Amino acid sequence: MKLFPHQERVLNETYKNNRVAYYLDMGLGKTFVGSEKMWELNTPFNLVICQKSKIEDWKEHFEQHYDYNVIVYDKQRIENIPLESVLIINYDKVWRRPELHKLKDFTLMLDESSMIKNESSNRSKFILKLRADNVILLSGTPTGGKYEELWSQLHLLGWKINKKLFMKQFVVQEWNDRNQSYDIVGYKNVERLKAKLRKHGAVFMKTEEVFDLPKVNDQIVKIRSTKEYVQFKKDHIIEIGDELLVGDTATTKKLYLRQLAGVYNQNKLQYVKDLIDSTNDRVIIFYNFKKEYAALVDMIDRPIATVNGDLKDLSAYEDHGNSVTLIQYQAGAMGLNLQKANKIVYFTLTDKSELFEQSKKRIHRIGQDRPCFYYYLLTAGSIEWRMKAVLDERKDYTDALFEEEEKDEQFTS
Template sequence: MKKLHFMPHQDRVLKQTEPFNRVAYYLDMGLGKTFVGAEKVYLLNNAVNLVICQKSKIDDWVQHFKEYYPNYRVLNLTKKTEAITFRNLIDTKAIYNPSVQIVGAVNYETAFRRDWLLKLQDFTLMLDESSLITNENAKRSKFILKMKPESVVLLSGTPTAGKYEKLWSQVQLLGWDISKKAFWNSYVETTWIDEGCFKREVVVGYKHVEHLKKKLAEHGAVFMKTEEVIDLPEQIEQKIMVKPTKEYKYFIQNSYLVTKKLDAMVSGWKTGVDVELVGDNSLTKMLYARQLCGQYSIEKLEAFEDLIFSTNDRLIVFYNFNEELEILHQIALKKTPNISVLNGQRKDLQAYNLYDDSITFIQYQAGAMGGNFQKANKIVYYTLPLGKGSCDLWEQSKKRIHRIGQKKSCFYYYLLVKGSIEEKNLAALREGKELTDELFKES
């Protein structure tokens, strides 16, 4: 068993929430939410404990509890045999033996498919990245809100993605008995817009933010930014602008394009393979517009090649699409064979760990919200995240290198197509960050 040594800010958070059995630790990325959350679970001292997290984090949570809390029986509930063991321990009342305490870890996508979890009683529920239940109409959110835990621990560095209305599902778990309608009336400003056949309510701002923060604190929520407690190196952002291609301009105007697939190993980039892009609705048009700013943009691919050849330092590269990775990987191989990849199908970090000149490609959904990459101090954003939770992904991706243990200044390079959807996307991400930061400011 390893002995835990908490940092002063972690001790302070635990003491501040000692009277609460339902807490939310909204700690900035890199402040050790894992250690604080697990210790709170231990202090709550329930026989049954359920951790719901991202799939990529299950092994980390299992290992953490085994390493620091050996008295727990720790089970990975995505494995059939261990899920059966977990159920048997509950069904046979073995958990009422004071010497038997169990922790089960499961990912969000699997949890709502385990109906028997709704039968759990007198247990502690911990949600890692609780921002993943901000949409109360999603299946996983509905399922979790049906559960009846005795104690709750919520963990997130970006609890709202800059949208305060998204806090409602989390305040329910904290025991704040307020209806969604009352919550919106109290803190959210809306207006109705006419869209022809119907009207739609849209959020235009927020009100009574200080009162909201006070109520959250009264229900066990703690907000803490990195700069409040730790002196980390400066963060430096740099935009690298490239011209829009004629193909991008044509597609935006016509919602249709036949172009060529690109290949970094082919002279002149373009292969003989035709690709037809049809933006027959707003979603597909946005999708292909983004790809024309990414994997189909020769100008941006050339800018990426110039950038990676300008340094021999470790680089982290965030990307969105599989085809995007394919061509970026080809370009990277021109510089170095030391390449790592982290996505939904692959987790190979050997090159990152071993080589100073390595290039590590990370897909947002697989690695933006977890992982320590402070051996690197440079991140390249080839394309930006877009859609629900995009502000969370972007903000957390930056913290993969800007965290405890980082000694160098952190550099973030944004490859952007000038005058395109990408500039609007970055502006929207920054607006969401500003609203999130407001919750973290001291009253």
């Protein structure tokens, strides 16, 4: 596996540490750095805890690049774990597996380690009691700018400072008479805190610090499909909730297949949420349909900017460094200057080549001094893969092309 120079540098800096935290910005390859460190540590067993939407990504990564026995440990309990294994489980289920507290001789890796920032939660209390020989923490946003949320991670790194002393040394608090409690108003001894973090194996790296990455980085993300998509593709009709989707023409069938791969796919919505939670940077999301906008707004708890046929309000984008900007292709793929951001997520694809190409230029333009990252979320086995292939040829994905594919599938079957 070929690593980028910045990834090799991070591994070299932490070669002597058996407890490390790789706080690398989204797009810098935390997955590769973390898995290589795990391989270097070479313990009989390995436990990876991640968000539910990332389980398949980790499974595929280990199977493609390593010779581990890869076990997804969220469906059934395992009595005898073979040597050279990687167990993968999500944060919501790990604390329901008490047998993991018996596990020995293993390396623990937390993907998006900020998930244990609340030390009183069930997941955090459970993870802090694991008897790991080595620890690897991965996160693009370990604190979200709030140093008080670091304590659980510091404990795993081996810094056994108690919470009260940590708050006293590094957090500035003032008494609030109205709430009868202390408010956090700032931080102190920050350089000392950073030095302590480095001593305990923490590495911070922002995208703008890395100049050896390609200017444009395309990330194809394979999203798990749904039984509803498979059923509609076969029968051309399905009932979802109180809605009846009927694909009685090529146009309506294509429309509903796109929506079933997008807004009706909870796996994709969850992935977008996890992706947003993994960075504090501005994120641009392109979408097609009003239902998609409603679903995205409903799950995003950060400042939202909007560009669509009904509304154009970019104030959140301008004023907030962690904003999410939702753009409908027809309304905003052309003409906007959005180079304050360097990350675009394609929730669904347009079928118009010009809009697709123009959308990429919203961040990749004069004034952009950081690498640009494009995340294409494509549902497995869906119409989206053919759409992407056609758009890459600079062509529109028309009804005629869709009908040709339908005929090819019938002939093949």
